Amino acid sequence: MTDDAVTTRRLRVHRFKRGDHQPHIEEHDVPVDERTTVLEALRWIQLHQDLTLGLRHSCFHASCGTCGVRVNGKERLACVTKLSDISGTVTVDPLANLPVLHDVVVDMGPFVARYPEPHPIVRGSEFLSESRTADGIDEHERYEDCIECGLCLSACPVAATDDTYLGPAALAYAQRLLEEARGADRDAILDWADQDTGAWRCHAAFECTEACPSDVRPAQRIMALRKELRHRRKDRDLEVPERPSSASEASA
Amino acid sequence: MNGGAGSTPHILIVGGGGTGGALAHDLALRGARVTLVERGEFTSGTTGRHHGLLHSGARYAVNDQESAVECIEENMLLRRIAPGSFEENDGLFVGVTDEDMTYLPGFLAGCEETGIPTQVLQPDEALRLEPLLNPALKVAVRVPDATMDAMRMPLRFFATAKANGADLLSWVDVIDLELAAGVVSGARVRDLVTGRETRIGADLVVNATGPWSEQVARMAGVDVPIRPSPGVMLAVRGRLCNMVINRLHSSGDGDIVVPQRALSVIGTSSWVVEDPDDLGVPSDHVQRMIDEGSVLVPAVREAPYRSAWSAARPLIGSRDDADSGRELSRTFKTIDHAVDDGVEGFVTITGGKGTTLRGMAEVCADVVSRKLGIETACRTRDTVLLPHTAAFAA
Ligand SMILES: Cc1cc2nc3c(=O)[nH]c(=O)nc-3n(C[C@H](O)[C@H](O)[C@H](O)COP(=O)(O)OP(=O)(O)OC[C@H]3O[C@@H](n4cnc5c(N)ncnc54)[C@H](O)[C@@H]3O)c2cc1C
Ligand code: SF4
Ligand code: FES
Numbered sequence: 325m326t327d328d329a330v331t332t333r334r335l336r337v338h339r340f341k342r343g344d345h346q347p348h349i350e351e352h353d354v355p356v357d358e359r360t361t362v363l364e365a366l367r368w369i370q371l372h373q374d375l376t377l378g379l380r381h382s383c384f385h386a387s388c389g390t391c392g393v394r395v396n397g398k399e400r401l402a403c404v405t406k407l408s409d410i411s412g413t414v415t416v417d418p419l420a421n422l423p424v425l426h427d428v429v430v431d432m433g434p435f436v437a438r439y440p441e442p443h444p445i446v447r448g449s450e451f452l453s454e455s456r457t458a459d460g461i462d463e464h465e466r467y468e469d470c471i472e473c474g475l476c477l478s479a480c481p482v483a484a485t486d487d488t489y490l491g492p493a494a495l496a497y498a499q500r501l502l503e504e505a506r507g508a509d510r511d512a513i514l515d516w517a518d519q520d521t522g523a524w525r526c527h528a529a530f531e532c533t534e535a536c537p538s539d540v541r542p543a544q545r546i547m548a549l550r551k552e553l554r555h556r557r558k559d560r561d562l563e564v565p566e567r568p569s570s571a572s573e574a575s576a
Numbered sequence: 577m578n579g580g581a582g583s584t585p586h587i588l589i590v591g592g593g594g595t596g597g598a599l600a601h602d603l604a605l606r607g608a609r610v611t612l613v614e615r616g617e618f619t620s621g622t623t624g625r626h627h628g629l630l631h632s633g634a635r636y637a638v639n640d641q642e643s644a645v646e647c648i649e650e651n652m653l654l655r656r657i658a659p660g661s662f663e664e665n666d667g668l669f670v671g672v673t674d675e676d677m678t679y680l681p682g683f684l685a686g687c688e689e690t691g692i693p694t695q696v697l698q699p700d701e702a703l704r705l706e707p708l709l710n711p712a713l714k715v716a717v718r719v720p721d722a723t724m725d726a727m728r729m730p731l732r733f734f735a736t737a738k739a740n741g742a743d744l745l746s747w748v749d750v751i752d753l754e755l756a757a758g759v760v761s762g763a764r765v766r767d768l769v770t771g772r773e774t775r776i777g778a779d780l781v782v783n784a785t786g787p788w789s790e791q792v793a794r795m796a797g798v799d800v801p802i803r804p805s806p807g808v809m810l811a812v813r814g815r816l817c818n819m820v821i822n823r824l825h826s827s828g829d830g831d832i833v834v835p836q837r838a839l840s841v842i843g844t845s846s847w848v849v850e851d852p853d854d855l856g857v858p859s860d861h862v863q864r865m866i867d868e869g870s871v872l873v874p875a876v877r878e879a880p881y882r883s884a885w886s887a888a889r890p891l892i893g894s895r896d897d898a899d900s901g902r903e904l905s906r907t908f909k910t911i912d913h914a915v916d917d918g919v920e921g922f923v924t925i926t927g928g929k930g931t932t933l934r935g936m937a938e939v940c941a942d943v944v945s946r947k948l949g950i951e952t953a954c955r956t957r958d959t960v961l962l963p964h965t966a967a968f969a970a
Pocket of ligand 1: 591592594595596613614618619620623624626628630631792805807809886887888890926930931932
C-alpha cells in the first residue's frame with residue numbers, strides 16, 4: 325500500500341481450508357490508491373482483517389512467479405496487477421488445473437513434476453527486443469524468462485480436461501533446452517516431448533501465450549517443438565500425427 | 577521435551593527465509609532431526625524481495641570491512657555449491673561526480689584489504705561493455721558482483737535439506753513459544769492449511785525470523801537488538817544493463833541497478849519501522865529511485881514501470897541509534913539466550929545479507945551443535961545443492 329490511499333475497493337476472495345466441505349467467498353473492503361496491486365490488497369486483508377488468509381508471494385515484481393491467481397476469471401500475477409486497471413468488483417480465485425492447498429494457494433508439486441531434466445535457470449540470453457548487447461558480445465548469461473508461475477497451465481483448455489498433459493510451461497522449457505542444449509541429451513528431450521501426453525496433445529488454442537506474464541510464448545514454442553518432432557519422425561519413417569492427440573483416444 | 581538422552585536431538589527452526597533454509601540444510605547434514613516452520617510460502621519475508629545482488633562485498637569495503645570479507649568469501653563459495661544459480665556478469669562501481677572520484681582511492685584500498693579483486697576501467701571501456709551508462713562517467717571499477725534469483729537460489733538449500741530428511745513446513749505460523757522454568761521446549765503453532773492450532777515440541781528452538789526476530793524473541797520473554805529497516809525497490813521493464821551497476825560512493829539511496837531477466841531493479845532507500853509487516857511504499861522514495869538511478873543509467877527515466885515494493889532488513893542495533901538505518905553493520909549475530917538472558921533451549925540468528933546465508937547458518941549450527949552435543953562438523957562448504965524445483969517436489 326502506498327502512503328496516499330484515496331478510495332475503497334471491494335474484493336471477493338476464494339476461501340478454503342482443508343477439511344471444509346466447500347470453498348466460499350469472503351468480501352472485504354480495502355483502501356487503495358492508483359498504484360495498489362491485487363497482492364497489496366490481499367496483504368492488507370491478511371494484516372488488518374484476517375491473519376489466516378493464505379497467499380503465495382515472494383518477489384513483488386513479476387520475477388519469482390509465486391503470486392499467480394485468477395482475477396475475475398483471468399490468470400494474473402497479483403503483484404503487478406493494479407486494481408485501478410480493473411473495473412467493478414474484483415474476485416480473486418486460485419489458479420485452475422492444480423490442486424488447491426488452501427484459500428488462493430495451489431500446490432505447485434504437480435507443476436514442477438512435469439518438467440524434464442535438467443533444471444538449470446541460467447542460460448545464454450534469449451532473443452529479446454528489450455535486451456541490448458555491447459559491440460562484439462553476442463549474448464549474456466541471464467535467467468530464463470519463464471518464472472514457473474503456472475498461469476499458462478491454469479489457462480490451458482487441454483489441461484482442464486486432462487491432468488496427464490505435460491502442459492505449456494514444461495513443453496516450452498523443453499524447446500528452450502533444445503535451442504541451447506549445452507550438453508543436455510537432445511534425443512532424450514525429444515523422446516520426452518514426443519509422448520502422447522506431450523507436444524501432440526496441444527490443441528493450439530494459444531491461451532497459454534495470452535496468459536503468460538513473461539513473454540515466453542509457450543504456444544509458439546510448442547509449435548516449434550512439433551515441427552522438430554515431425555522432421556524427426558519423417559527421418560525415422562514414423563507416422564506423423566495430423567491432428568492433436570486426445571486423452572480419450574489415449575485411453576481407448 | 578522431545579527426544580531425551582541418547583536419541584537424535586530435535587531442532588525447531590522458526591522462519592523460512594534464506595537464513596532458516598540454510599540452517600535447516602546445515603543441521604540436516606550434521607544428522608540432526610530438523611523441523612522448519614514458515615508462516616507463508618518459503619522466502620516470502622525479506623529474502624525473496626531483495627534486489628538479487630550476490631554481493632562481492634565492494635559495497636562495504638570502506639565502511640564495514642567485516643561484512644565485506646564475509647561477502648566475498650561466501651560469493652566465491654556459493655558459485656561452487658549452487659552452480660547455475662547466478663548470472664556471473666560482474667558489477668561496476670561507476671564514478672560520475674568529482675566527489676565520487678575522491679572516494680576512489682579509499683575504495684580501491686578497502687577492496688584490496690578485504691580481498692575483493694578490482695579492475696579499473698576508463699570511461700570508453702566501460703561504455704563499450706555497458707552502452708547505456710551515463711556517458712559523463714569518469715571511471716568504473718569492475719568487481720565480482722553477480723545477479724542471483726532471490727527466491728530460487730535459497731530454495732536450493734530448502735530442496736537439499738528436504739532430501740536429507742528435514743521436515744520443512746510452510747503455512748505454519750508460530751503464535752507462541754512454550755516457556756517453563758526458564759526453558760523453551762517448543763512452540764504453539766497455527767496450521768494455515770487446516771486452520772487448526774497445535775504444538776511442536778523440540779530440544780531447541782532457533783529464531784531465524786529476520787526482521788521479525790524481535791517479535792518472536794518476545795514470545796520467550798527476551799529481547800533482541802533488531803531494527804526492521806525497510807527499503808524501497810523499483811523494477812522497470814527492459815534490461816538496461818548486463819552487469820550490476822553501483823554508484824562509486826558510500827552507500828546512499830537509489831545507487832544500484834541490478835539486471836534480472838528482462839527487468840532492471842533499482843534500489844534502495846532506508847528508514848526504520850516498528851512493524852516489519854506494514855511497510856508501505858512511499859511515493860517520494862519511488863521517485864528518488866528514478867532520479868538517482870538515472871544518474872547511473874539515464875534510460876531508467878524513460879523505462880516503463882513494472883513494480884515498486886519494500887522489504888525490511890534485519891539490522892542489528894538498538895532503537896536509539898540514528899534513525900536512517902544506514903550506519904548499522906550488515907554483519908550478523910547469533911545469540912544464545914541461555915548466556916545472554918538465562919533462557920535455555922532458545923537461539924536467535926539474525927542480521928546479515930542474502931549473500932551470507934550459508935556462513936550465518938554455519939556459525940549458528942556450530943552454537944546449536946555445541947549446546948546439543950552434536951559432534952559432526954559443518955559440511956555445507958562443499959556440498960553441491962539440488963535444483964530449486966526439488967523444494968516443491970512431493
Ligand atoms: C531493500 C533491501 C534490499 C536488499 N538487497 C540485498 C541484496 O541485493 N543482496 C543481498 O545479499 N541481501 C540483500 N538484502 C538483505 C537480505 O534480503 C536479508 O539479509 C535476508 O533476506 C534476510 O533473510 P532471513 O532469512 O534472515 O529473513 P527473512 O527472509 O525475512 O525470513 C524470516 C521469515 O520468518 C517468517 N516468520 C516471521 N514470523 C514468523 C512466525 N511467527 N512464525 C513463522 N514464521 C515467521 C517470515 O515470514 C519470513 O519468511 C536486502 C534487504 C533489503 C531490505
Ligand atoms: S511459460 Fe509463462 S505463464 Fe507459463 S509458467 Fe512460464 S512464465 Fe508462467
Ligand atoms: S510475487 Fe513474485 S511474481 Fe508476484
